[in-house]
Amino acid sequence: MxxxxxxxxxxxxxxxxxxxxxxxxxxxxxxxxxxxxxxxxxxxxxxxxxxxxxxxxxxxxxxxxxxxxxxxxxxxxxxxxxxxxxxxxxxxxxxxxxxxxxxxxxxxxxxxxxxxxxxxxxxDSEHSALAQALRSGTHDEVRRLVVTASGGPFRGRSRSEMRDITPQEALAHPTWDMGRVVTTNSATLVNKGLEVIEAHLLFDIDYDDIDVVVHPQSIVHSMVEFIDGSTIAQASPPDxxxxxxxxxxWPNRVGGVGRPLDWTKATSWTFEPLDEEAFPAVALAKAVGRAGATFPAVYNAANEQAVDAFHEGRLSFLGITDTIARVVDAHEPPAALTVESLAEAEGWARRKADALIAASA
Known part of the structure; x- marks a missing residue:
């Protein structure tokens, strides 16, 4: 018990x-x-x-x-x-x-x-999938982690096609039922950027060896590629x-908690490369993760302010990631990482984001 x-x-x-x-x-x-x-x-x-x-x-x-x-x-x-x-x-x-x-x-x-x-x-479903797949080999046998993304509601759109997206459209996630912040983060792919940083911190894999691939069906929740060419994937209906x-x-499995896949029915799974021009949040997150210190806190805090502004009609959808990038670019990290310096960096990032948003209105 x-x-x-x-x-x-x-x-x-x-x-x-x-x-x-x-x-x-x-x-x-x-x-x-x-x-x-x-x-x-x-x-x-x-x-x-x-x-x-x-x-x-x-x-x-x-x-x-x-x-x-x-x-x-x-x-x-x-x-x-x-x-x-x-x-x-x-x-x-x-x-x-x-x-x-x-x-x-x-x-x-x-x-x-x-x-x-x-x-x-x-x-998180992606990191749970990675943890399960990583039991198939040792850390030294891992070549790369492959984090899957549904692509959100705007998969396949170019950057120019996302200029007039409304909050209602951003909340219409094709697979998952989540709260406002996480659903919006999934639409911008900020959530996937955060998940890349999380994967690095959880599993001690270099950012160069963590890829994101778009998988609209959300059946394969993530994969681990090993040095012998094997790829172990965790697959289940999205639940x-x-x-x-x-x-x-953990590490015990709870019987009957989810339904299995139905292998008697014909089905197709597709995988697509991430369009980093349309969705720059993942590449920005990798840069932030490599910089370390308070940069991830600034990335996250700026995003939270921008998401609120978007839903309040004060910022465009594309303005969310643009604001994050500008705040990150202006940040000067403290000499040491402490709980206090994190709080100060977050406060600064929120104020900076709010100022940029107000200036763009």
Missing amino acids: RRIIVLGSTGSIGTQALDVIRANPRRFELVGLAAGTNAELLAEQAEQFRVADTALGATDAEQLVRDVEADVVLNAITGSIGLGATLAALNAGRTLALANKESLIVGGSLVQAAAAPGQIVPV MRLPISLGLD
């Missing part, structure tokens, strides 16, 4: 995690819940699962992690505000099921230094309950 704390319990990943826990009462015990602002749903969840320990807001979520005895903390908070909870879980010795990729990306070496080997288990269940009970 694994004791679980779910942070971000009212969001997409959090509610699906509760589905997994509900279906496996002899395997998982829910001992803590935290949400951002949805107090009403949080209270309903606590009552349904008979959980006494809850928290509202990121600061209280961190304290919950420190105070409640648990084996696994699922961090499904959205955004870099989840960094404190990630560090709290690691410092408390919990297994961290990480859906809050931003905390690893922003925290970088701080998170890596706090984590024991194997303490972080990825929940986040599978990687969530692995995050909660």
Whole structure:
């Protein structure tokens, strides 16, 4: 029986995690819940699962992690505000099921230094797929990681064809049902850029050896190419309950959590190269990742401001990645990476992005 704390319990990943826990009462015990602002749903969840320990807001979520005895903390908070909870879980010795990729990306070496080997288990479908495929060989036998992308709702469009995209169009993801920020990030492919940085940090693979390929069907969630020419892929219908269940009970598999592929039906899977001219966010993320220090935090913070401005009608769709690039280009990193310097860099990036957005209006 694994004791679980779910942070971000009212969001997409959090509610699906509760589905997994509900279906496996002899395997998982829910001992803590935290949400951002949805107090009403949080209270309903606590009552349904008979959980006494809850928290509202990121600061209280961190304290919950420190105070409640648990084996696994699922961090499904959205955004870099989840960094404190990630560090709290690691410092408390919990297994961290990480859906809050931003905390690893922003925290970088701080998170890596706090984590024991194997303490972080990825929940993103792509990184869960890589973790599964990497069990087929040693680190020295890996040639490259191939991260798949659906291509989002604007796959195949040129840059000029995306000038007048509306927020409603950006939220019409063809495969996944996610929140506003992640769905928009998938449309710009900023999300895929963040996932490349995450893959580098999780698996210690050089950026030159991490590729992104467009796979519209979202069946192959990522692949590992080995030095002998073999490629191991993890394939399943798009359902986040599978990687969530692995995050909660790694490396054990939870029976019946997802449906298998139907091999009796004819089907086709396609793979396409990424159009980096139309979607420059991935190449920019690789450059940011190589620069390290506070650059990933600045990339992420500028994006969050730009996404908000886009949905509020103050910025064009193409202006999101343009704003990120301009903020990153203007950034001067601090001498040392600390929690305080990260916070200062993020604050600067948000102010800089807001100023650029206001000037472009």
